[in-house]
Amino acid sequence: MAETYHTGSARQGAILSRLRAWYSAETADPAKRVQFDRPLTPWLFLLPQLAIVAIFFYWPSVQAVTSSFYIEDPFGFGATFVGGENYADALASSQYLSTATFTAFFCAIVTALSLGIGLLLAVKADKVIRGAPAYKTLLISVYAIAPPVAGLIGMMFFDMHMGPLKDLAAFFGHDLRVGIDYWDTAVAVVTISVWKQIPYNFIFFLSGLHSVPTSVREAALIDAQSGWRRFRDVTLPLLAPTAFFLLVINITYSLFDTFPIFDVVVKDKPANNPITLVYKVYLDGFKGNDIGGSSAQSVILMIVVAALTIMQFRFLERRVHYG
Amino acid sequence: MMQKIKPFDHLILIAGVLFLIAPVVMALMSSTHTPTDIHSNGLYLTPGSYGGETYRKVLTHKGGFTGDVTGLTMLMNSMIMGIGFAVGKIVLSMMAAYALVYFRFRFATILFWMIFTTLLLPLEVRIMPSYQVMSTLGLLNTYTGLIVPLLASATGTFFFRQFFRSVPDELLEAARIDGAGPFKFFIDILVPLSRTMMAAIFIIMFIYGWNQYLWPLLMTTDETFYTLMRGIKSILQVWIGSQIPDYNEAFALAVLAMIPPVAVVVIFQRMFIKGLTESDK
Amino acid sequence: MAHLSLRGVGKTYAGSTQPAVSGIDIEIEDGEFIVLVGPSGCGKSTLLRMVAGLETITDGEVRIGGRLVNKLDPAERDIAMVFQNYALYPHMTVHDNMVYGLKNRGESKQVIEERVAEAARMLELGPYLDRKPRALSGGQRQRVAMGRAIVRQPAAFLFDEPLSNLDAKLRVSMRMEIRKLQKRLATTSLYVTHDQLEAMTLADRLVVLNGGRVEQIGAPLEIYRSPASTFVASFIGAPAMSLLDARIEGGEIVLEGHRLGRVDHAEGPVTLGLRAEDLRISDQGLPLVVEHVEELGAQRIVHGMVGGQPLAVIDTSERQLAGEVLIAVDPARLHLFDTMSGRRIEASRAPVLEGAV
Numbered sequence: 027m028a029e030t031y032h033t034g035s036a037r038q039g040a041i042l043s044r045l046r047a048w049y050s051a052e053t054a055d056p057a058k059r060v061q062f063d064r065p066l067t068p069w070l071f072l073l074p075q076l077a078i079v080a081i082f083f084y085w086p087s088v089q090a091v092t093s094s095f096y097i098e099d100p101f102g103f104g105a106t107f108v109g110g111e112n113y114a115d116a117l118a119s120s121q122y123l124s125t126a127t128f129t130a131f132f133c134a135i136v137t138a139l140s141l142g143i144g145l146l147l148a149v150k151a152d153k154v155i156r157g158a159p160a161y162k163t164l165l166i167s168v169y170a171i172a173p174p175v176a177g178l179i180g181m182m183f184f185d186m187h188m189g190p191l192k193d194l195a196a197f198f199g200h201d202l203r204v205g206i207d208y209w210d211t212a213v214a215v216v217t218i219s220v221w222k223q224i225p226y227n228f229i230f231f232l233s234g235l236h237s238v239p240t241s242v243r244e245a246a247l248i249d250a251q252s253g254w255r256r257f258r259d260v261t262l263p264l265l266a267p268t269a270f271f272l273l274v275i276n277i278t279y280s281l282f283d284t285f286p287i288f289d290v291v292v293k294d295k296p297a298n299n300p301i302t303l304v305y306k307v308y309l310d311g312f313k314g315n316d317i318g319g320s321s322a323q324s325v326i327l328m329i330v331v332a333a334l335t336i337m338q339f340r341f342l343e344r345r346v347h348y349g
Numbered sequence: 350m351m352q353k354i355k356p357f358d359h360l361i362l363i364a365g366v367l368f369l370i371a372p373v374v375m376a377l378m379s380s381t382h383t384p385t386d387i388h389s390n391g392l393y394l395t396p397g398s399y400g401g402e403t404y405r406k407v408l409t410h411k412g413g414f415t416g417d418v419t420g421l422t423m424l425m426n427s428m429i430m431g432i433g434f435a436v437g438k439i440v441l442s443m444m445a446a447y448a449l450v451y452f453r454f455r456f457a458t459i460l461f462w463m464i465f466t467t468l469l470l471p472l473e474v475r476i477m478p479s480y481q482v483m484s485t486l487g488l489l490n491t492y493t494g495l496i497v498p499l500l501a502s503a504t505g506t507f508f509f510r511q512f513f514r515s516v517p518d519e520l521l522e523a524a525r526i527d528g529a530g531p532f533k534f535f536i537d538i539l540v541p542l543s544r545t546m547m548a549a550i551f552i553i554m555f556i557y558g559w560n561q562y563l564w565p566l567l568m569t570t571d572e573t574f575y576t577l578m579r580g581i582k583s584i585l586q587v588w589i590g591s592q593i594p595d596y597n598e599a600f601a602l603a604v605l606a607m608i609p610p611v612a613v614v615v616i617f618q619r620m621f622i623k624g625l626t627e628s629d630k
Numbered sequence: 631m632a633h634l635s636l637r638g639v640g641k642t643y644a645g646s647t648q649p650a651v652s653g654i655d656i657e658i659e660d661g662e663f664i665v666l667v668g669p670s671g672c673g674k675s676t677l678l679r680m681v682a683g684l685e686t687i688t689d690g691e692v693r694i695g696g697r698l699v700n701k702l703d704p705a706e707r708d709i710a711m712v713f714q715n716y717a718l719y720p721h722m723t724v725h726d727n728m729v730y731g732l733k734n735r736g737e738s739k740q741v742i743e744e745r746v747a748e749a750a751r752m753l754e755l756g757p758y759l760d761r762k763p764r765a766l767s768g769g770q771r772q773r774v775a776m777g778r779a780i781v782r783q784p785a786a787f788l789f790d791e792p793l794s795n796l797d798a799k800l801r802v803s804m805r806m807e808i809r810k811l812q813k814r815l816a817t818t819s820l821y822v823t824h825d826q827l828e829a830m831t832l833a834d835r836l837v838v839l840n841g842g843r844v845e846q847i848g849a850p851l852e853i854y855r856s857p858a859s860t861f862v863a864s865f866i867g868a869p870a871m872s873l874l875d876a877r878i879e880g881g882e883i884v885l886e887g888h889r890l891g892r893v894d895h896a897e898g899p900v901t902l903g904l905r906a907e908d909l910r911i912s913d914q915g916l917p918l919v920v921e922h923v924e925e926l927g928a929q930r931i932v933h934g935m936v937g938g939q940p941l942a943v944i945d946t947s948e949r950q951l952a953g954e955v956l957i958a959v960d961p962a963r964l965h966l967f968d969t970m971s972g973r974r975i976e977a978s979r980a981p982v983l984e985g986a987v
Contacts, residue, residue, distance in 0.1 A: 059518045060684050061453040062531045068452035071535075072460060075445035075506065081486075082479065082501035083467045089478035147365040150358045161362050163615055166622070168369045170610035172560035174581050175603045179376045181585075182596065188391040224369060233626040282473045286562040286578070293585060304473050311477040312567070324474045332469040339468075519717035522684050523778075527731030528705030537730070541721040 090328070094321035105318075112322035122306070122323070129302045132216065133280040139220045141269070141276060144227025149257065151228070152235040162232070169225035173283055177290030180218035184210075184291075205291065205299065212300045215291050219284045226279075227272055234268035235261070274338040278331065303327055373607070380404075380600035387596040399597065407601040418572040420580070424605060427559055427576040431609070433496045434558030435551045442505030443543065447535055449506075450513040451521065467503045472564060480567050490571040499564060505550060512546050513539070549624020552617050556610045577606040632695030632708075632785035634658035634681070634818050640689030641676055651676050651842040652689065661816040663809070667829035668839035669865070674822045675790060677839070681820060682788050683707050695785050705734070710779035714791040716771045718763040718778075725759040728778045745781040752811065753777050769800050776811070787812070789821040793828065805831060826866050830854070838862050856965075860972040863903050863965060869931055871965070872941045876902040883964070886937030888916055891961050895975055903965030906931060906942040911951075912958035918943065920951050 062068075094112050096105035116122050151161050183191045184204040195202035204214040238261065246260040285304050292299045301309070303323065311320030378393045381400030387393070408420040448454075449461055472479065479498060488494030516539070524534045562578045569575055575583070584599050614621055640652040651673040658664050666674040679685040681692055683704035692699050699707045710731075718727050725746060732742045750756045753773045763771055772792065779787055792808070793801045809832055812819050823829050829836055830850045838845040838853065838861075846858040850866075857863035863871045876885040878897050883890040885902055911932070918934040918941060932943045932951060943957055966975040 058451060058514075058521060060522055060525070061451055063453050064531060065454055067531050068448035068454045068457070071444040071448035071452075075441045075464060075503075076460070078441065078497060078501050079464055079467055079503070082482065082498040083470075083475075084463075086475045086478035086482050087470065089481065090475045093478065143365070147362065150361050150365075153355075154358050154362065157359070157362075161366060163618060164366045164370055166618065167611050167615050168373065170556050170560075170614040171373070171607050172562065172578055172610070174560075174562045174578050175606045178581050178585070178599060178603050179372050182376070182379075182392065182600070183372060188387055188389075188596070190392055193391070221369065221372070224365075229622055230626060233622060278471070282471050285473060289562070289566075290581070290585060307474070308476060308563070312480075317477060320477050324477065327474045328470050331471065331474060335469045517715060517717065519713045519715055520719065522682075522704075523711070523713060523717040523719075524730075525684070526682065526704045526709070526711050528703075528734035529730075533734065538719055538721075542719075544721075 087328075090321045090324045093317055094325045096318050098317045108318070112318045113326070116319055116322050116326070125301060125303055125306050128212070128300045129281070132212070132219075132284075132300070132302060133277050135216055136219045136223065136280040136284070137273065137276040139216070140223035141227055141272060143220070144224050144272075145231050145265075145269075147224070148228050148231035148235060149261070151232060165228050166225050168222070169229065171222065172286070173222055174286035174290055176218050176222040177287040180214060180221070180287070181291055184214045205293065205295070208298055208300055211291060215284070215287055215300065218287050218291070219280065222287070223276060223279055227276070230268055230272055231265065234265050238264050271338070274334055277334060281327075281331065376600045376603050376607075380597050380604050382597060384593050384596050384598075388593045403597045403601045407598050407605070418575055418580075420577075420602065420605060422573060423575050423577045423580045426574060427578070427606070428609075429492060430495055430561060430565070430576050431555045431559035433492065434499055434561075435554035437496060437500050438505040438554045439547055439550055441500055442503070442507075442509050443540070443547075445503075445506045446509035446513055447539065450510055451531070451534075464503045464506055467501055468507065472499065472502070476563065476567065483568060488568075490569055490574050492574070494568050495565060495574065495576075496558070499558065499561065505554065508550055509543070509546070512543065516542065545620070546624070548617070549620050552613055552621045553624055555613060559610050577602065581606065632818055633660050633693075634664075634695075634786055634820065635693040636677075636681070636690065637693075638690035639677065639680060639687060639692060641673075641680060641685060642688050649689075649842055651680070654690070654844055656837060656844070656847065658818055658820070661818055663812055663819045663821065663832060663834045664837060665821045665823060665829040665833035665835075666837045666839060667823055667826060667865075668845075670824055672839040673842040674824075674839050676842075678788055678790055678820060678822045681707075681786075682709055682711050705731075708785040709788055710782045710784040710786075711788040711790065712775045712779050712792040714794050716763070716775040716795075718771060718774055720763055723760050723762055724755060724766070724774050724777075727763070727774055728781050731778070731782055742781075745783070746777075749777040749780045752780065768796050769804060772796060772804055776808070780811075780815070785818065787817050787819040787821075789819065791823055792821075793823075794825075801828075808832065827868065830866070836866075838865060840865075856974065857903070858974050860901055860903070860967045863967070867905060869906050869942050869944075871903045871905050872939075873967070874902045874904065874936065874939045874941065875969070876900050883966070885916070886939065888936075890916075890959055890964065893966065895966070899969045900975065901967040901969050901972070903967060904941065904959065905963065905965075906944045908960050908963040909941075909943040909957050911943065911945050911947070911955050914956055915959060916941075916957040917954050918957050919954050923951055 093105070095107060095109060097108050097112070098105040147165060151158060151165065154161070181204075183189050184202065186192060186203065186205075189202075192202045202210050204210050242260065242264070246256045250256045250259060281302065282304055284302065285308070288301055288305045292301060292305075304327065307320050307323045307327065310316045310323065314320075375392045375394060378396055379387055380403055382393050382397035383399045386397070386399075408424070411417050411419055445464060449457065449464075483489055483494050483498065486494075488497075520538060520542075521534065524538050529537060560578065561576070562582075565574075565576050565579045566582060569579060580602055581599075584595070584602055587594075634656075635658070636654050636656045639654040640649050642649040642652075654677060656664070666677060668674050676685060680687050681694075683699065683702060683706075687700050694707055694709065704711075719730065722730065728746050728749060729742055732745065746759075750759060753776060755770075755773055755777055758766060758770060758774075763774065766774065772795075775792065789808075793804055796804060805828060821832060823832075833850050835848060836850055836853050837847050840861050846853055846862045853862060853866055857866060857871070860873055864873060874885060876883055876890075877899050878884070878893060878895055880897075881892055881894070883893050883900070883902065890902075916936055918932070918936055920932055920934045922933045924931040924933070929944050929946045932945050932955070934941060934943070934955075936957075941957075945951070967973060968975055
């Protein structure tokens with residue numbers, strides 16, 4: 027009995043002291059050994075950011091959550107509280123589930139391909155000496171191209187009248203009908219999305235490779251005869267942190283940043299075309315005027331992306347401390 | 350380190366470069382041909398003679414539904430968007446990061462979490478309510494509405510916080526002995542010290558702002574506020590139902606939309622890579 | 631230039647029950663050079679930073695020139711500080727680095743330029759005034775940090791391990807320069823180091839700190855000759871003083887069965903301290919089993935065992951050493967410490983000696 031009481035109060039103490047840290051000025055791990063001790067000045071510096079965060083982040087986020095529990099009148103005259111109905115509807119709809127399935131498939135394949143190709147190119151670019159800067163510059167430059175521009179250029183390549191890829195497919199006896207055939211469109215969006223993301227992965231893998239000390243490379247050169255073994259046993263493990271970081275970034279990219287590519291390729295005609303969950307949120311909200319349903323989908327996405335980001339931060343924190 | 354040159358490595362790299370660059374080159378080249386030529390012959394790898402005409406038309410021809418938006422207007426708007434966003438981001442996040450790193454004050458921890466929670470959720474997941482908030486505030490079709498809501502994410506604050514933490518403690522101590530208060534220290538010491546960091550973040554944020562698509566799509570119905578990205582959407586919408594779309598003009602628009610960010614990345618490559626790989630973590 | 635006074639100064643960090651520093655009483659005369667020395671974590675830097683105003687003072691009083699400064703900002707305390715990593719502003723030229731504090735104080739341009747010129751001449755920084763710190767060598771940066779302190783003409787200089795980032799050779803020459811400069815300017819100085827040699831060579835008076843408390847205050851030689859505790863004894867002097875378990879039996883000091891002399895102290899165990907430089911190899915005395923000889927050129931240090939206990943002896947001869955040698959102990963230079971408390975036993979000052987020489 028006494029035992030329980032003690033552990034209980036100890037835990038309570040820990041919670042209390044953590045709570046105290048939330049509002050008190052003393053932090054266990056201050057950012058600096060010496061800090062300015064003024065009550066008002068920091069607020070002055072924080073005010074602009076805080077105001078913007080409050081108005082443009084918290085207000086809409088809270089609204090997304092609230093309206094996910096309501097069904098709004100399409101003409102904007104009031105809303106009815108429906109509890110979790112919007113969520114139930116979304117999760118029960120076959121359309122939602124097929125979109126979710128495609129999104130998962132899309133994320134997996136885009137991430138795998140762009141990471142794989144990015145890594146391959148980085149390893150090769152790290153190896154060659156002659157022409158290395160030229161390769162680097164050329165491979166990096168595509169990074170800056172906006173997804174919608176990538177989508178536009180990609181569209182031209184898959185165009186039904188003059189797209190070279192259409193001719194290529196025809197040569198193999200396939201009638202490529204992007205924008206009309208579900209899987210043809212899927213191939214197009216995956217190709218464009220991968221194309222756009224390779225430079226990003228390339229940059230990070232290359233800088234990861236550069237940070238492998240020369241002495242380690244030389245030791246590996248002495249210890250392992252075959253290049254493949256050296257890569258597998260030495261280089262790859264050293265790149266693992268970079269790869270993990272990129273994994274999360276690439277999933278987030280496939281989920282959100284590919285929106286413009288879909289918008290350009292699918293052109294508001296989702297009828298028989300593959301789309302991602304974010305695109306569906308947009309369609310249901312802005313084109314379908316189903317604000318409650320769209321919000322419920324938003325909230326589900328929020329949970330997914332928040333989990334991903336927390337994973338990333340936890341990992342990075344560990345890396346900062348021990349790496 | 351001694352290593353043999355392996356033709357195979359170069360082969361892979363060349364294939365990679367071709368895969369990435371060829372579409373860009375073909376877009377550039379095709380933009381200098383007439384739409385009928387493109388329609389019948391497909392994309393071009395060589396320059397044509399129609400380029401001057403195409404670009405003149407794209408840049409100066411008044412088009413759109415209202416008939417008064419030109420490529421130049423869109424170029425301007427994209428510039429405003431890119432530069433406005435980058436500058437706003439740097440100013441806001443430096444100030445906030447300064448407060449969080451260099452001050453001891455009440456509620457610091459809770460404010461820290463309030464700001465950094467914004468990193469969890471991208472704009473895309475709260476796009477509907479954000480739009481509603483903007484329309485409530487009457488900020489649709491304004492530059493403020495285009496730029497300011499995008500500043501709500503704390504990425505920049507995160508970068509600068511990391512950077513400030515890496516500044517040696519002794520610098521603040523020396524400055525305090527030298528009689529510098531919080532404002533003086535910020536302006537005299539910290540800002541000049543952050544120049545490289547600011548430049549790197551400017552590049553990344555400029556590209557980010559320039560490349561925005563979804564937000565301008567929602568925020569602007571008035572065509573005088575259209576950015577190049579928004580222009581791409583409308584040029585594609587016009588295609589529906591037209592016999593021979595203006596492929597050349599679409600390509601020209603794409604080229605215009607590509608040049609500034611690509612140029613920035615290529616010219617400031619070193620600084621850009623350093624900023625990206627060292628601050629994204 | 632001023633008198634510096636620390637009375638009952640202590641520091642307890644928030645969230646900690648153990649004080650990091652406590653009960654420090656030091657009176658520093660005008661123009662005196664005081665070195666705070668001790669192992670890492672002994673509180674010497676904390677103490678210095680409390681004087682500078684970079685740490686809050688939780689107990690006691692700090693006065694600079696008679697003025698109570700406990701609550702004053704660092705800039706108002708009329709001090710200058712030299713940091714271990716120099717803390718030069720990397721984006722400012724040498725000139726601007728030195729000038730920044732004066733400008734903030736609102737000194738006139740003429741005064742500022744005169745002082746910079748004076749400091750630059752003293753430190754031979756003239757040719758570097760327009761350079762950025764990054765373009766300077768470690769020694770030059772160190773000088774700039776000194777210059778920044780000098781131009782302020784403060785009541786006191788505070789040095790926080792200023793030579794630790796320099797290589798060994800440069801450290802020795804900079805050490806001498808700092809001392810010369812301080813003599814010339816006659817500015818009260820408080821200097822923190824963990825290097826006992828640096829402490830000995832620089833200080834007018836040493837303050838030996840251990841575990842946040844003062845172990846001993848005194849002139850370097852005074853501390854060297856009569857360390858107040860085993861801690862000070864082993865910390866000051868190189869090679870470190872050998873501390874051996876001995877006993878007092880029948881009014882005599884007995885080490886491993888060998889009688890070293892008479893002493894007027896209670897019977898029982900004592901700690902015997904012997905400095906290597908006070909011992910010499912002789913044809914009679916303590917038997918030492920030689921284990922290892924460190925050649926230093928001018929002399930050598932002979933490490934060996936007396937019974938089961940290690941002892942170091944300095945030898946200046948060049949004879950071959952092996953097996954067992956006999957060690958003569960200078961009777962006036964024995965140190966006795968209480969085995970339990972480690973404090974010095976003053977009775978050891980006048981042992982009546984027999985046959986130990």
